[in-house]
Amino acid sequence: MSQIDNDELQALTERIISSGVLGRSKKYGAILRYLVECSIEGKTPKEAAIALDVLGKEADFDVGKDSIVRVHIYHLRNKLSIYYSELGKQEKYRLDIPKGQYLITASLNEQKVEAPVSVTGKSLNRPSYTPWLAALVVILLLLNLIPGEDEQGGQQGLSSQTTTQSTRQSNIQSGMQPWQSILDDDLPILLVIGDYYIFGETDEAGNVVRMVREFDVNSQEDLLGFQNSDPETGKHYYNLDLSYIPVSIANAMAYILPVVNAKAGQIRVKMISDLATSDLASNHIIYLGYLSGVGTLLDLMFADSGLSIGATFDQLINLETNEYYIGSSGLSGDESFQDYGLLSTFPAPNGNHFLLVAGMRDEGLINVSRQVTDPLVLTSLTEGLQADAPLSIEALFEVFGFDNTNFGGELVYSQPLDTEVIWETRLINQ
Numbered sequence: 001m002s003q004i005d006n007d008e009l010q011a012l013t014e015r016i017i018s019s020g021v022l023g024r025s026k027k028y029g030a031i032l033r034y035l036v037e038c039s040i041e042g043k044t045p046k047e048a049a050i051a052l053d054v055l056g057k058e059a060d061f062d063v064g065k066d067s068i069v070r071v072h073i074y075h076l077r078n079k080l081s082i083y084y085s086e087l088g089k090q091e092k093y094r095l096d097i098p099k100g101q102y103l104i105t106a107s108l109n110e111q112k113v114e115a116p117v118s119v120t121g122k123s124l125n126r127p128s129y130t131p132w133l134a135a136l137v138v139i140l141l142l143l144n145l146i147p148g149e150d151e152q153g154g155q156q157g158l159s160s161q162t163t164t165q166s167t168r169q170s171n172i173q174s175g176m177q178p179w180q181s182i183l184d185d186d187l188p189i190l191l192v193i194g195d196y197y198i199f200g201e202t203d204e205a206g207n208v209v210r211m212v213r214e215f216d217v218n219s220q221e222d223l224l225g226f227q228n229s230d231p232e233t234g235k236h237y238y239n240l241d242l243s244y245i246p247v248s249i250a251n252a253m254a255y256i257l258p259v260v261n262a263k264a265g266q267i268r269v270k271m272i273s274d275l276a277t278s279d280l281a282s283n284h285i286i287y288l289g290y291l292s293g294v295g296t297l298l299d300l301m302f303a304d305s306g307l308s309i310g311a312t313f314d315q316l317i318n319l320e321t322n323e324y325y326i327g328s329s330g331l332s333g334d335e336s337f338q339d340y341g342l343l344s345t346f347p348a349p350n351g352n353h354f355l356l357v358a359g360m361r362d363e364g365l366i367n368v369s370r371q372v373t374d375p376l377v378l379t380s381l382t383e384g385l386q387a388d389a390p391l392s393i394e395a396l397f398e399v400f401g402f403d404n405t406n407f408g409g410e411l412v413y414s415q416p417l418d419t420e421v422i423w424e425t426r427l428i429n430q
Helices: 006-018 027-040 047-053 068-087 130-142 165-173 179-183 220-229 248-259 261-266 295-302 362-371 375-382 419-429
Strands: 093-096 105-108 189-193 196-202 208-212 237-244 267-271 284-290 307-309 315-318 324-326 336-347 353-359 393-402 405-416
Touching (some): 006 027, 006 093, 027 047, 027 068, 068 093, 068 220, 105 220, 179 284, 248 261, 248 284, 248 353, 248 362, 261 267, 295 307, 336 419, 353 362, 362 393, 375 405
Parallel strands (some): 189 284
Antiparallel strands (some): 196 208, 315 324, 336 353, 336 393, 393 405
16 A cells, blocks of 8 residues: 555545446445455455445355456456556555455556666557457458358358358348348447557566566556556566457457448447547447457447356356356367357447457357348347347357367357447446
């Protein structure tokens, strides 16, 4: 904890709560006050203590089966970040919740960061080429210079082996939801790519020896807070102004872009790290990336969801059945894998439409991108819903295989979404 005194810490806490950034729910304010009081008393609370003391859980609460505390801490950490990026720029101190811990840290709120230099005196900042590379991929795909995968190839979905790519596109463009809502007007399409911020780690001589990815460090400002929370470790970290995108996004684009090629001249590409609130009002939004990269769209995606993020973004929990969906792709060390892809699509009050396509890992992203462009899957998802109405639904697809090849996939969960709940949540969190 920084040199902030207790009275100032409590006053800062109340300013954050009264700002409205924590939303209408009183739980986030209660958790924040609880963590601050524990900090003042020199205590580090356990997950179970927060569940019992703040969230009103019973004494038999099992942290291994219920992730409610982790979910609330995750959202509270993000809400604190939003406060300092939008409302609290002039605050002297910054409050943070370190990753994997249940405590509050306070550090000087240094908004302006000088470009880091190595021991040679040269700047360590580098230009980020990710947006340009993504734009180039879009152009190449629209010019058919990057072909989609063979219909009989390894990344096949669950039900379209007899349907040609041209027939799929024709069926979708002729009026299938959610694509009809995106194609049947003059609004542009904003393709949002889930990118990741990476920074450099230096040796004792000041030379960058490796790149580092931390889920809670998503900007230069986050890196500064990370350094302030642990100066001894942080002194070896430098902002390189770099980001990267998963390789599977190119495969996902190969499915999505041919469907929207009628609007080729109205498609823009933007990284999730550069997405602004104003972008959400005047464009159809298509997100492609990992579930862990959804960033500022996370609250919208889960506002009325029947699913919850588990201990990590490789876990989803069915809130009704308490069933866990756990991806093993890239984690088990085996050649075989099990992965999940999540579709969330809904209209916005301004008439634009959101199509969020996210995988836990590469296989899940590729599979769900294929499913959302499969007429048979779309017909199944919209069965029983109002015809020609903007589609508002979420669906989870499971995919399995081995040796980097998908051999099967299926729909394991779906439910309609209430757009009023989604946009009420958005207004509360602004």
